[in-house]
Amino acid sequence: MKNNSINILVVDDEEGILDVTEGYFQRLGYEVYTAGNGLEALEILNRVTIGCVFTDINMPKMDGLKLAEKIREKDNTLPVVIMTGYPSLENSIQTLKNGVVDYLIKPVNLEQMELTLQRILRERELFIENLILKEEVERQERLKQLNRELLERVDEVNTLNRVMEDFSLTDSSYGIFNKIVDLGVEELKADKVFFHIYSDEDKSLVNMASSDCGIENDIINSLFGNNLSKAANEFVLDVLSTDQNPCLIAGQGKNERLDEVVHSLMIVPLKIRDKIFGVATAFLFEKGRAFTEKDIYYMNFITQKAASAIENIALYENIYDNLFATLYAFVTAIEVRDLYTRKHSTRVAKYAHMIAKEMQCSEEELEVINFAGSLHDIGKIGIRDDILLKPGALTDEEFEKIKEHPVIGADIISKMGLWDREMGIIRHHHERFDGRGYPDGLKGGEIPGLARILCVADSFDAMVSDRSYRKKMEKSKAIGIIKENSGSQFDPEAVQAFLRIEDQTLLDDD
Ligand SMILES: [Fe+2]
Structure with missing residues (x-):
């Protein structure tokens, strides 16, 4: 009784065929269900779990092709074998479309039927195993991806928090300029970062802070001298005159000397109330490294936080000055008396x-x-x-x-x-x-x-x-x-x- 766990369903309008196949497969240990047409078959499928369906094509009420279609809608892993006396190309195409796995030509040889059944059951088993395996692999992949995304988000949030915290601990404008530069080096791994104050009136940049640089001094000096060189200065001003948004520039041929040395350059304006207050510039000199969109996002965040810190300090200094002026007015008032x-x-x-x-x-x-x-x-x-x-x-x-x-x-x-x-x-x-x-x-x-x-x-x-x-x-x-x-x-x-x-x-x- 090796096959007692498998139920098969045979559908044919010829009772003789049903009797013969039922007897044959029962002897082999299968549980056999029989139906005279598609509708009866569906009724059985609704209440019994079937492992394989053999069906004739031409039957009253519902034919075999319609039945195959219905089965496919219900459970597309259930194998259907068509048995037909008149095989035609049209039928074959139709049956394949409906997910029929095989077809047998009538009169059906019972041994051949059994071989087909065993092959189909084995294939189905493999198919299901594969499906499960594939799902498992996909699940693992999804998990890994989610995990990667999660780690990235955590990393991002940590970076943003560090930036916020750093600025909240800074209480002078100079401290803030230096912090922009430090954060550029730490978070963007930039080779060099500058912060310049920008004057809209005379379109000039004044260097307020610059990072120490790990690379050879002569390269830096050839490009910048002690300060951002005139060439770089003009270049940044040129960029600012056309685009006041953060941008990435790498070897665009706008300036030969810059292109020679600078592999990737980022220019991020620091705006206070929509006016450019200063500019952060970050450089990569090493070939093969370039700033990414994420880097520019970070730098933009850094300059935005710096902008509000500067505003706060200005506000504080203003209050402080006002208060001092008020107190001093008291002193003057006493002295005047x-x-x-x-x-x-x-x-x-x-x-x-x-x-x-x-x-x-x-x-x-x-x-x-x-x-x-x-x-x-x-x-x-x-x-x-x-x-x-x-x-x-x-x-x-x-x-x-x-x-x-x-x-x-x-x-x-x-x-x-x-x-x-x-x-x-x-x-x-x-x-x-x-x-x-x-x-x-x-x-x-x-x-x-x-x-x-x-x-x-x-x-x-x-x-x-x-x-x-x-x-x-x-x-x-x-x-x-x-x-x-x-x-x-x-x-x-x-x-x-x-x-x-x-x-x-x-x-x-x-
Ligand atoms: Fe006194």
């Missing part, structure tokens, strides 16, 4: 800046002391006029009130939340080196260094200016007092620096 302190803050800022410079303070510190110097007495806004403007000596109580001004000033500045260092300097500009000053009685190194400098500048200017309660002092006398109080009231280092510059502009009358 008091004839004797007019321009005091401006001069103190100037002197403190000079001393700090002499002490080799950094650019940033110089900026901080300039700011703090200009606003150091802003706290006086909180002191009543009758005390602040009082001619003659102050009572102890009044002096205590005056002494509140560094704290009030530091409070005002702290509310802005922008200037912590400046705030500290303003708070401590009346501390003494020996710890006997106010408001906190800090001593020596506890006092911020810039506050110690400011203290010398403030005291000097106070002594050499007229005050409501006394006449101004001779400058030489004031310098003498500063010297005498070095180490007690003043930081000796700040005094030393002050003395080194005292014969310069510091003593000029303004």
